[in-house]
Amino acid sequence: MVDAHRTFVIIGGGLAGAKAAETLRAEGFTGRVILVGDERDHPYERPALSKGYLSGEAERESLLVQEPAWYAREQIELHLGQPAVRIDREAHEVTLGDGTVLPYDALLLATGAEPRRLDVPGTQLAGVHHLRRLSHADQLRGVLARLGRENGQLVIVGGGWIGLEAAAAARTYGAEVTVIESEPGPLHSVLGPEMGGLFTDLHSAHGVRFHFGARLTEITGHDGQVLAVQTDDGEEHPAHGVLAAIGAAPRTSLAASAGLELDERTGGIAVDESLRSVTDPAVYAAGDAAAAHHPLLGTRLRVEHWANALNGGPTAARAMLGREVRHDRLPYFFSDQYDLGLEYSGWAPAGSYDQVVCRGDVGKPEFIAFWLREGRVLAGMNVNVWDRTEEIQQLVRSAEPVDPERLADHSVPLTALL
Structure with missing residues (x-):
């Protein structure tokens, strides 16, 4: 085959990266496919981390995009638990944290996003959590089980999808839950005030307490352990655990250091409707990190949901193969709460x-x-x-x-x- 001598490197071991690798093989690509992920786990899907897996209803294996043996069968070279630290666009090389240098003919950045951090005193205390990775969910599952046994208090900072889904999971364990949200209601920026009240009523009926219109100012503790949180209206809420659910930021530092253009409004890697970088024709981006021009909506979007990764990875893979493609699917997401x-x-x-x-x-x-x-x-x-x-x-x-x-x-x- 004419492509047998070519090497495609995918940076990002999540759903977008794994689906891109899968599509390359399904489309008949016979060259090297190298998948780099900074997590040690094989590529998995993230929605269950705040839903069924967090609540204990889903098994770990059900999250995997493919069984581990599939990658060897399809000759997908894996570098797991290994971050990419440098892209040399002139030499067409990627350097990993252990010094390994990978050549590429085409490069896909599917680096995802990372949870935004709380910028208040007390975040160093034990008991402050984030939820983005499987390791986070593993740790939080144990916390929720303990809080449920001990009638402990979980404070969730943020009333978006992750915060509400985590609240529902926490209540299944019996943990007491308070959600602090600076907006007038949950999901305010996503659904507006018209629909936000539905979720307030839903969670209130299941025992969740809300504190709207207030911002977290401090997390207090004793002997290094969280005990309470303070808000800017003078309120104090007891807390034996705190979950920061205030959104995610695209992981673009690698792209930025390589001189790739970032979209000023969304912060994502600027790509066209085929998910090709507007800076370098040999570089593509998909998933949470990509800010793609949407041909139907007429604007550049960065979408942090499962369907965007599921469909964006294959679109980028076909574009890398020279196919004429457009990433024009409408944004789509789903949620399960109670x-x-x-x-x-x-x-x-x-x-x-x-x-x-x-x-x-x-x-x-x-x-x-x-x-x-x-x-x-x-x-x-x-x-x-x-x-x-x-x-x-x-x-x-x-x-x-x-x-x-x-x-x-x-x-x-x-x-x-x-």
């Missing part, structure tokens, strides 16, 4: 919509919410309603105005609005 499951498709950031329309029973809850601007559907979220994602995405992609009253009428099929 007996509530949801899927969200589209992009409707705060200030972008002028109306929220619901069809179904919000109080049950069993409904679909739609975010509209000038009658056009920007995004939809189906809550305990299944097999509607494709229809919702078709509405978003059509960009055609719809009748809000018919949209709210569950007797009108969504397909009739297209």
Whole structure:
């Protein structure tokens, strides 16, 4: 084969990197495929870290993208537990932390994101946690089990998806939970005030306490162990554990040191719609670290969700092979909290919509919410309603105005609005 002499290096041992390697082989690439990951675990999927795996319902093996033996069968060379420390774009070489130098013809950066750190006194105390990696989840599972046995208090800083999913998991162990969120409600910047109240009610019904409109100012402790947290409104909350769930930042230091352009607004590695770097045609980026131009939405997006990694890795792999591709899938994510499951498709950031329309029973809850601007559907979220994602995405992609009253009428099929 003409590509047998070529070497493709993938930096990042998560879902995007693993799916890129899988796609290269599936597309018939016969050259070297080298996958570098700074975690010792084989590539795994992260959603369960704050859902089923954290709650103890999912087994560790179920998180793996592929069984370990698959990589040897497919001749994927693994460098696990080994960070990439330098990219020499002129020489087309990557240097690893142990001094290994890897040549490349094409390079994919799937370096992911890292949890944002709390910038307050007391973060060095034992009992302050983050949740991004399998090792974090392993540690936190033990903490939640202990807090449940001892009626201990967990304070979660941040009322986003990770914070709420972790709160649900903590309650399954019996731990007492307080969520501190600086916004007026949970998921405020994602879903707006219209839908945030649903999650306040859901978690409150399961015993979670919320403290909105306040910022953490200090974590206090005794003998090196967390005992309480302070907020800027003078409140004190007892805490035997603290989980920082204040978002994630793209891991772009390697790209930046190599002179690759970063997107100023999102902070991700700037790539075009085929996920090729706008700086270097031999370099690509996918997953959480990539800020890709979206041809449908007309803007550059950095999406931190599972589906973006699942689909972005294969798109980048095909682009590396010279295929004509466009990464134009709509942003999509899902969440499970207690007996509530949801899927969200589209992009409707705060200030972008002028109306929220619901069809179904919000109080049950069993409904679909739609975010509209000038009658056009920007995004939809189906809550305990299944097999509607494709229809919702078709509405978003059509960009055609719809009748809000018919949209709210569950007797009108969504397909009739297209």
